[in-house]
Amino acid sequence: MSQIALPEFHMPFPSAGCNPGIARTREAVWEWADSHDLSLSPGARKKMVRTRPELWISLIFPTASQHHLDLFCQWLFWAFLVDDEFDDGPAGRNPRLCEPAIDRLVAVLDGEEPRGAMERSLAELRSRTYRDRPAHWIRQFRRDTVSWLWTYYAEAVDRATGHVPSRTEYITHRRESVAMQPFLDLHEITAGIDLPESARSLPSYIALRHAVTDHSGLCNDICSFEKEALLGYGHNAVALIQRERGCSLQEAVDEAGGELARIARRVRSAERELLEEIGAAGIEGQTRTALERCARDYRGLVRGDFDYHARAERYTRPDLVEIDDRESLSEHFAA
Template structure:
């Protein structure tokens, strides 16, 4: 089954020791903020085990920062599950909330949201904590990455509502935006309290490296989440696109998706090997080179950490029963409505 598909990653990454403390604080926060309200919703959310994803993708965060990062994780995943992808009304609602989430980092921290619902109120709080101590350059970069992700997410809802399907080339370019990896890598800098030098961040090698990582993670995610998305009738999945466009069987489409993922991983590794030359070309100091090294490690943490989590999370489980299964069959992934009426 697709969730069981394994990849041979050429690196291993550390795991944080702050799981129990941070998870307890995080789960209490999720309930207190009204992000998960019903008992069935809470049990489904727990099965996703997002704290495991956080401790693997941000292994060097302090205990308190790990709580902040877990809280942030919940917003993106719960927001993704808030709509019936075939409903025009759902598309309008998701766009309204997405606009509010996009502009939050552009306002002074502590500003009350103009669109009030559990997601927007929680994000205003989390952003104030994430932005603390980071430069304007980092905050602007994060906001741009976050905004592109949310805009693409709203576009995906609109495409589904209009019944529009994407071809393979358009889909792969679109997936790079919807996977949300660029701002997630940016958050890796916040998790260790450092920033990649701006001139290195803007270099073509680093840009290509981040894009290759986004494709690798996005394609892996499509493979591991395929059964869930097929169950929901979601056509925005690499396996589904290959099946539809090339007439592959589901097995053939899965095999081709695996090959495409492996190719992008090789591209990433090639670009990673060029990073020392990038540092030489820019004449970086020893301190700046160290920050570039940690920036590359942040990417590795995401490739491997997300992969390890995806193999076991209940979010992608092939078989669902009870209220969660009913919600997915109705086109929703969440049991609790968190968006304004």
Template sequence: MRALTAERGLLVPALPHSATPTAPAVPPSLALPVIETAFPRQLHPYWPRLQVNTRTWLLEKRLMPADKVAEYADGLCYTDLMAGYYLGAPDAVLQAIADYSAWFFVWDDRHDRDIVHGRPAAWRRLRLALHTALEAPRAHLHHHDPLVAGFADSVLRLFSFLPQTWNARFARHFHAVIEAYDREFRNRTEGIVPGVEEYLALRRLTFAHWIWTDLLEPSAGCELPDAVRKNPAYRRAALLSQEFAAWYNDLCSLPKEIAGDEVHNLGISLIVHRGMTLEEAVEELRRRIGECVTEFVVAEREALRFADGLEDGTVRGKELAVAVRSCVTNMRNWFSSVYWFHHESGRYRVDSWDDRSTPPYVDNETAGEK
């Protein structure tokens, strides 16, 4: 069992599964020994309460049916993913991030079901409502669509931690994510497989690279100025951590997405546009993922040297250096958290589903056009 502590900010050594004392078996095609050995996983000590509270929040906001929450919520491991990433975050910040993350997965499932069941009007209404709720979350807390109301609730909480300038940046980044999901909707509806470079650019948006990076700042308790965030050393470390996560997700999702006639996966783009076999595409994905890990280790050192250089003898310089070190440390944590999440979560256990194209934890009828 995981050791628990009541003292916030300490790190809880984590076994790689929240329900068993041993690590899950990782298929050889997905195994990354460097992550298992050089990127030890830890969990925020608030994780046990986080799991309970997010499960309760999903029920209260009606984001998943009660039977689905009871049967699948814990096994989907959404809270484990966030608790392994934003270490050192105040409990309230981590709770807001975890609820938002759970919402994001539910939104992703709704988007998928709207495509599968041919509901473009439902998707259009949702897309426009999310754009509006992002600008005025308080006015949408009681929206008739639980997905919009839940989004408003989570965004309003996230907006309470840092200044308005951070809120505006988060909103700008998420508006772009919504539009990227709309482009994916059109591509999937029309059967268009984007080219490799087009896909890589779009994936940075559909995976919400800059959203998860933005959330490092409230976790560190400090908004980073543009000169710090856009510093090449900091930005490269942030990008590599997110690219690893997105591409490893593509590798693990490939069977599920082929079964579901998906068109948005780096492996699928490589097969269609580079003429690769499935085996060659998997090998290329693994090569790119491995390069992310290797290059991150170099970028991490440069980002930490950048943090050291921020200490100029002033209180502000010290504050920024501490915040950057926290953010870069958590970028490293993202590697192990993402890796183990994909082997713990029921989201990727396609072979155990009755229908490989229909996840058992989704509600096909939610707010859709019957």
């Protein structure tokens, strides 16, 4: 696999750089994890250090305040723990273990009393995030977060049955499983905007969010296919392309790179259509400003996500994957 070359790709969106608060956020996220008893084994801790959640947050939110940067990074740290548990741990291979684990997380997100470190940390994040947020935003964030969580159950069922999704099925699944949608919701907090339900229902706004999310999912798949192959994880666009076409791995990677470029063009197309729909719907004032802010910031978010995957050792050094990286975090889900 080491002989596979990643596709050359022209990123059409300029970089806004990295948030200057990154160093403080890195300290804050580990302090938060320790204070919430999210103690990691040496292998899992090493994996999280290579993952660099503070880098991703600082690249996609380059102008966020320190307070928001810290909060969002703590969400991402928690999400990576969930991801590694269900990707590598026993719950991700056994639907009977996965279902109650997801049920519990959803229940805590909905306000039920937490049990165990992962649930307590989720309850604390929920409390801080929901503070002063309007009801329609909370509904959106809850819907996006729950949709992401249940993708792990779908994958556990696929693993148990040996089902391999088609590429079309996988695109829909990946749109939720990459967990970008909740962070698009969090963007509204740091941007200081409030999108009404009518704005969220604009076809071009939905298309823009889908394009941003699809780009992140495919970029992640391209950069992580070696690591995931080493761990025996099959829900990856590159692997599915190779399977369906019967082509070489390099050809599959190259085809995925071409699709990534097409998705970037979809982002631009959706931006143009959004401006047209704003005019056609007669949207003015704060709602117009908020939608224009989303279109502008989403470009930087796509670029930041792209740059992160080129820099984080979780993706640039798949050869560093070790057996202890696969240690389960199940004790964090226990009472």
